[in-house]
Amino acid sequence: RIEAVGRDLWPRHLAAHPAQPTPGGEGRQRRSATMRERRVGEGGEVEKPAPPQAAQKAAVVDAADCESLWQDLRDACPFGLPPMAIVLKVISLASSIIVYLALPSMRVENGSVDACDPVRTYGEIPQEGMHQLMDAIGRDVGASGDFLDIGSGFGNYAIWACQHGGFSRCWGVELMQDRHEVAEATLRDAGVAGVTLLLGDMKHHPQVYRNLSFAYWNNLCFPEDVSKAVSAQFAASAPVGAELWALAALPGPLASGIARAHSDVSLMMPWRPEFAYRTFRYRRVANEDVTG
Numbered sequence: 001r002i003e004a005v006g007r008d009l010w011p012r013h014l015a016a017h018p019a020q021p022t023p024g025g026e027g028r029q030r031r032s033a034t035m036r037e038r039r040v041g042e043g044g045e046v047e048k049p050a051p052p053q054a055a056q057k058a059a060v061v062d063a064a065d066c067e068s069l070w071q072d073l074r075d076a077c078p079f080g081l082p083p084m085a086i087v088l089k090v091i092s093l094a095s096s097i098i099v100y101l102a103l104p105s106m107r108v109e110n111g112s113v114d115a116c117d118p119v120r121t122y123g124e125i126p127q128e129g130m131h132q133l134m135d136a137i138g139r140d141v142g143a144s145g146d147f148l149d150i151g152s153g154f155g156n157y158a159i160w161a162c163q164h165g166g167f168s169r170c171w172g173v174e175l176m177q178d179r180h181e182v183a184e185a186t187l188r189d190a191g192v193a194g195v196t197l198l199l200g201d202m203k204h205h206p207q208v209y210r211n212l213s214f215a216y217w218n219n220l221c222f223p224e225d226v227s228k229a230v231s232a233q234f235a236a237s238a239p240v241g242a243e244l245w246a247l248a249a250l251p252g253p254l255a256s257g258i259a260r261a262h263s264d265v266s267l268m269m270p271w272r273p274e275f276a277y278r279t280f281r282y283r284r285v286a287n288e289d290v291t292g
Contacts, residue, residue, distance in 0.1 A: 125156075126270060129268065145211050147216075151217065155186050158183075172197045173199075214243050231254065241284060260281070
């Protein structure tokens with residue numbers, strides 16, 4: 001009786017035009033039979049685990065089942081459907097366009113060459129760049145104060161600064177939880193003394209400026225309001241003589257107590273190795289020494 005009802009419900013136009021055999025149809029029938037054999041019997045038998053050979057081919061079978069299901073939908077659809085590979089490519093393209101259009105606010109116009117590409121502009125400063133900056137500010141700078149990496153990511157620069165850069169006290173502040181956890185694990189493995197890695201917004205950690213000598217900031221992806229807040233905090237809390245090196249110019253007008261200094265250092269970054277990033281150097285000065 002159930003089969004009779006099913007026949008009555010089956011669309012007449014499909015019954016009049018049965019689906020043509022498609023490549024791989026026999027394979028699908030064999031897979032269906034295999035699936036039926038694996039069902040639990042009416043007597044309450046426990047399904048036996050698949051042999052090792054079947055387990056090794058599980059991923060291939062799953063992919064084939066998905067393709068088989070899509071082919072069945074194509075056969076049943078009266079209007080026809082494109083191949084699954086084409087549909088996946090269309091979905092991928094549409095997703096990329098949606099993401100690009102949805103993230104205009106992340107493309108920060110800050111004077112850098114890439115204006116913060118929201119996909120590519122992220123990475124750790126390489127050790128060559130660390131050496132360049134230490135040579136530019138003087139290797140003995142660590143004796144006069146602390147090191148700070150704003151947006152310290154995986155913590156590599158803060159660790160290196162205390163291990164090889166001549167600093168005895170190094171700070172790193174990172175906003176993202178996952179990166180901070182990786183940084184802490186890296187620090188534990190390195191066993192370097194004097195390094196403190198903090199999680200959260202810079203405005204909640206003013207203590208990092210109190211004895212600051214040198215700060216590095218990859219500010220390519222920071223909007224103007226955040227850049228102004230960080231520079232104002234640097235001007236208010238860092239001691240006179242402290243330096244802040246950034247990859248993009250700080251928005252003007254500069255906060256009182258900050259002066260632009262000369263820099264001829266360009267850094268190579270892993271996310272765009274074909275381009276050298278110009279550095280922007282700022283110095284904490286007494287208010288009467290500010291020249292703009």
